[in-house]
Amino acid sequence: MKYNLIEERWIPVLWADGKTERITVKKALTESNRIRQIAASNPMDRFAVMRFLLAILYWCKGNPDEGPISAGEPFPGDWFAKLDEYKECFNLLGDGKRFYQDGTAKRRKTVTELIQEIPTGNNFWHFRHTTDGKEGLCEACCATGLLRLPLFSVSGLPDLKTGINGVPPYYVVPYANTLKGVLCANWMPKSHLGDPKWAETGDGKAFDSEVPLLVGLTLPARKVWLHKPSAPAGMCQCCGEERSTLIRSCEFQTAGSQENDKWNDPHVVYLDKVPRKAMKAPDLTASGGFKMDKPWPNLISRILETGKFETSGKPIKLLIIGFSTHQAKNIDIWERIIELPSKESINENVVLLVDRWRKEGAGLESKAGRSKKESAAILAAIRPHVEGKVSASMGKLLSGEAGAWEAAADEYSHIMNAVAESLSPGFTSESIEFRKKIAGIKPNMALKKEKERKAKRKKGGSE
Secondary structure, eight states: OOOBTTTSOOEEEEETTSOEEEEOHHHHHHTGGGEEEEOOSSHHHHHHHHHHHHHHHHHHHOSOOSSOOOTTSOOOGGGGTHHHHTGGGGBSSSSSOOTTOOTTOOOEEEGGGGOTTSOOTTOOOSSSOOOTTTSBBOHHHHHHHHHHHHHHOOOBTTTBOOBTTBSOOOEEEEEOSSHHHHHHHHOOOOSOOOOOGGGOOOOGGGOSSOOOHHHHHHOOSEEEEEOOOBSSOEEBTTTOOEESSBBOEEEEEEOOOOOOTTOOOTTOOEESOSSOEEOOOOOTTOSSSOOTTSHHHHHHHHHHHHTTTOOSSSOEEEEEEEEEEETTEEEEEEEEEEEEOOTTTSOTTHHHHHHHHHHHHHHGGGGSOSOHHHHHHHHHHHHHHHHHHHHHTHHHHHHTOTTHHHHHHHHHHHHHHHHHHHHOOOOSHHHHHHHHHHHTOOOOOOHHHHHHHHHTTOOSSOO
16 A cells, blocks of 8 residues: 655645645645645644755755745746656555655654644543554544654653754744745745655764755654554544544654764854754743743744844745754644834833843742742733733834833733732722732833843943
8 A cells, every 4th residue: 555745735824715624735836825834733833844845845946046926826837847847756555655754663652643733652631532453543633743743842851852943942933824935934045955755764873064955954753664553444534534444553763862062053043042942932831930931032032032033125024933842752743923123123122121021020939029939829820921922023122113012011010900809808998908909910022121220230431
């Protein structure tokens, strides 16, 4: 039995007219101007399939030609003739070479190891549970699970290692309103392309200097070999489609240590450290402090400092995908779209303002006047909503529109009034004063005081 990823309709898409469909790789590329986005419920799959299509675009066409690319016109079909030439590299099943698979893999596991959100083994304390060896996946979901391996693999027992990026970092993707727009926004000239994993036998560890782009984009962190689909009929545990047969097991083991600091991922924001480290989404469930205010201010500050995604004359949309992990545990996956103004429109004090927002958020607990645990609980109940609303107005905040940061701080006031009423509902003078104190908690975004404090830190000497 064969299942070829060039011939089969396995990529789920949302068309511009609102209809959904599974289509072939070629159709996804040649009609990408009519596709709104990859129609997957998990951000991992939307991003992994987009990176796969981007890698094919580089592999088949090379670097983009000089001159503007029309977002409304399709990519020419003859660009992708290479897919037919190398069709055997895209077999998901059957004898011989397989896509993203290695016949030396020897550790038998349930196939749902490919899909992080599906519980396996004895992890039965879930709202949803699957039984190893009984439930399984369809071929299409196995394909998307394989595409996650270079991007979202975490370390774990017995000897599982992370992928080429190490612990999965934030992924920041220039975004657009069509799939073609997204591909074009990310299709930048690169000096060293190399070959993708499906067309070569090397690995990312073999490079002492720059890792070629297509190697880094397509290097799986696991050795996998899918077993044959088998009866009885059942529902795919990922997409829910009823199938006469399902793939229920596979060989699944580490591919060894793949992390490589010579790899410069085009969708990763790096810290200014030696050795270089990627910015990672925090584990929001970890003890030792409240962290919901940290992700976007820290990331935006670094994006502004590096200028990695800035454009001249026009704003750019960025899709940010955060995968929170703790050791071998997958905690959460989330995505957010923000608008980054053109570099000419960004407020000169914006880095100070973002940093102040972060610091003020971290200090709000002390303003509540209660125990640290109680204050943290108060803010934990409202901050996700507030930070969600504030970060959705990123364009206004970064361009320094009048009153934008004050309006952001006022988002706390709307909810803190309700919190104050619930915490202190009485009418004694003490209760009223405490309600006022709670209702007034919000970040102070005035930069003058920040600058004055810095000026007072001079040591000795005369003016």
